[in-house]
Amino acid sequence: MAGVTTTTSTSPGEAAASPEPERRAGSPARPVRLLVGAVGMVVTAWLVCNIFLAFAYYPQWFAGSGILIGLLGLIVGIGGSVVFFYFLNLCIEGFPSRFSEGLIPYAFLLPGFSLIAVLLLYPTVQTIVYSFANKDSSAWVGLDNYRAIFGDGGFWSALLNNLLWILIVPILTVAFGLAVAVLADKLSSTGERIAKSFIFLPMSISFVGAATIWGLIYAYNTPGSPQTGLLNAIVVSLGGEPQAWYQIDTARLNSLLLMVILIWLQTGFAMVLLSSAIKGVPEDTIEAGRMDGASEGRIFWQIVFPQVRPTMLAVFITVLILVLKVFDVIYVTTNGRDSTDVIANLFFRKLFVEQQAGQASAVVVVLLILVLPILVYQVRSFRQQEANR
Amino acid sequence: MSGTMKDGRRRSPLAMIAMPLMVILWTIPTVGLLVTSFRTREEAATSGWWSSVFGGGWTLDNYRGLLEGTSMGSSLVNSIVVAVPATVLPIMFAAFAAYAFTFMRFPGKDVLFIVIVAVMVVPIQVAFQPMLDLLGPRGLGINGQFVAVWLLHTGFGMPLAVYTLRNYMATLPGSVVESAKIDGASHFQTFWKLVAPMSSPAIAAFATLQFLWVWNDLLIAKLFIGGGANKTVIVDLQQMLGTQGQGAELLTAGAFLSMVIPMIVFFSLQQFLVRGMTSGAVKG
Numbered sequence: 255m256a257g258v259t260t261t262t263s264t265s266p267g268e269a270a271a272s273p274e275p276e277r278r279a280g281s282p283a284r285p286v287r288l289l290v291g292a293v294g295m296v297v298t299a300w301l302v303c304n305i306f307l308a309f310a311y312y313p314q315w316f317a318g319s320g321i322l323i324g325l326l327g328l329i330v331g332i333g334g335s336v337v338f339f340y341f342l343n344l345c346i347e348g349f350p351s352r353f354s355e356g357l358i359p360y361a362f363l364l365p366g367f368s369l370i371a372v373l374l375l376y377p378t379v380q381t382i383v384y385s386f387a388n389k390d391s392s393a394w395v396g397l398d399n400y401r402a403i404f405g406d407g408g409f410w411s412a413l414l415n416n417l418l419w420i421l422i423v424p425i426l427t428v429a430f431g432l433a434v435a436v437l438a439d440k441l442s443s444t445g446e447r448i449a450k451s452f453i454f455l456p457m458s459i460s461f462v463g464a465a466t467i468w469g470l471i472y473a474y475n476t477p478g479s480p481q482t483g484l485l486n487a488i489v490v491s492l493g494g495e496p497q498a499w500y501q502i503d504t505a506r507l508n509s510l511l512l513m514v515i516l517i518w519l520q521t522g523f524a525m526v527l528l529s530s531a532i533k534g535v536p537e538d539t540i541e542a543g544r545m546d547g548a549s550e551g552r553i554f555w556q557i558v559f560p561q562v563r564p565t566m567l568a569v570f571i572t573v574l575i576l577v578l579k580v581f582d583v584i585y586v587t588t589n590g591r592d593s594t595d596v597i598a599n600l601f602f603r604k605l606f607v608e609q610q611a612g613q614a615s616a617v618v619v620v621l622l623i624l625v626l627p628i629l630v631y632q633v634r635s636f637r638q639q640e641a642n643r
Numbered sequence: 644m645s646g647t648m649k650d651g652r653r654r655s656p657l658a659m660i661a662m663p664l665m666v667i668l669w670t671i672p673t674v675g676l677l678v679t680s681f682r683t684r685e686e687a688a689t690s691g692w693w694s695s696v697f698g699g700g701w702t703l704d705n706y707r708g709l710l711e712g713t714s715m716g717s718s719l720v721n722s723i724v725v726a727v728p729a730t731v732l733p734i735m736f737a738a739f740a741a742y743a744f745t746f747m748r749f750p751g752k753d754v755l756f757i758v759i760v761a762v763m764v765v766p767i768q769v770a771f772q773p774m775l776d777l778l779g780p781r782g783l784g785i786n787g788q789f790v791a792v793w794l795l796h797t798g799f800g801m802p803l804a805v806y807t808l809r810n811y812m813a814t815l816p817g818s819v820v821e822s823a824k825i826d827g828a829s830h831f832q833t834f835w836k837l838v839a840p841m842s843s844p845a846i847a848a849f850a851t852l853q854f855l856w857v858w859n860d861l862l863i864a865k866l867f868i869g870g871g872a873n874k875t876v877i878v879d880l881q882q883m884l885g886t887q888g889q890g891a892e893l894l895t896a897g898a899f900l901s902m903v904i905p906m907i908v909f910f911s912l913q914q915f916l917v918r919g920m921t922s923g924a925v926k927g
Binding site: 306307309310311313320321323324327328331332335336339340343347356358359360362363365366367369370372373374375376377378380381384391433434437438440441442443445448449451452453454455456457458459460461462463465466467468469470471480481482483484487518521523526527530575578579581582585586598601602605606611614615618621622625628629632633636637 | 648649650652655657658659661662663665666669670671672673675676679687688689690691692693717720721723724725727728731732733735736737739740742743744747748749752755757758759760761762763764765766767768769770771772773774783784785788789790791793794795797798799801802805829830831855858859860861862866873877880881884894895898901902905906908909910913917920921
């Protein structure tokens, strides 16, 4: 009953300052709030789930109109979560304040973490489990799936390609991004803005769109007929023979050409981050270099470069994660033919074309293991960053 | 005075030559697509697109054929129906979580946030088979409907959303929240009245990234909506990429149409995107 005594002991002036004195620290349990909140949460969640299921089961109720369903989905989704959080808060406030102070953080985390748990954590565990089961996940097969994929030359070829992608794409993306950021920084501000917009633009283009765009560059027509692909037109005008670029796996040239597409898409992203890092380099450190008579080149490499290195690393890691999962570009261009296959595409084929769920899961587990070092690195660098905050 | 710019910096001949070259190099592929989309099939098959840049003979037939003869029009609508809720729905859940991570102390906080950082790296492929079971005919049976992809994108976008918003909220002055608390505001009120409005730049940055990601996504759309009546524009485009001969001239127009909306979103929200990215959205 500590709450009652504090309330009664408040002076009139203080009570006027806080219009709801019962909300003060040390308030007792309020079972009605607790109950209303709990019931409200359940009813809201039940209602929202059912309306969403109705979108799926009975589209005819909504005249089969995608627009109407989308609009209602937005309203019900946003409204539902506002109401849900309101009841959640009400319920928590119904607890004695000693408990509610401790509970509120978890209440705020609950919806977001439930989604992460259902959509990311549970499936990760389940996929690892599936990788020890047969092709329709109905019986255990031990390590058979791993034996099957490790014994398959296609798997190693895909793994090698992934390795090439990892070694080449992030480095070149960062290098181009840095070059563009440095050069743009030396232009007039209008020139810089325009140049950066053009290089940033591909970031809004889908992989499928990009593959269509680059299809016009890599297109091949038989020798003698006019070349509609830009690259072959150049080759022919220089007196060469037109090439079917996507089919040349000598030195994995076709994979390299596919990598160009990804670098083209991602350079703008690298540029934006690196450009802001370069602008963040303190002017006086550069001025000091100039005073000492250092050349522009030396100033860049010895003063600017070390200061943007952390950003370069961050961009590198982000692109690396993207490249590990690269799928769309390969799926829509070569679909893994002519030694261009990668892990993510292999997974897709195993799961949906060959219907080998067990082997597909094993492939994902390999992907997961590949990601693990990056994961550890990310967590460690995050902790370091927090320690410095 | 040709050696210096208006703001007094020296002109750099290297930059003035190299940058336009880079811009041209980076733009040519897209220009090629745009030009080809206005050419007839015969022309596109017999000469390179560059030969018609000044040659004329442009036509809107591809776009007309696309909107009248194919599912592209309805696919565009489907993409909007998929992308807008999938962009908006994660934000509120993530914002509450980010608020807790930024302004509250509780046991397990570090571990839970490390889970977020770790999950951002996990490839979404791990989710496909279990989710197909859960949402497919063996489970809820909502596969192929918009609801399924809303749910998936909301879940998959959650780690990045929480991370982005929390990094931004950490830059807000903590004194504001403290003083609200002294004034007797509950966390719930502080969130709604102060922190959520103050975080709008980060929310806009995340929303832009998420919208582009959802709109441009092929994998989830293909697996969980498929190629039926609800297919998105990217799946439609991917199906067109496979066709040869009749209708091949529609491909470039289709690709361009699929790019228009994300480009508009991108350019109108570019400022927020850049600010959000540089203030911690992506900073590792």
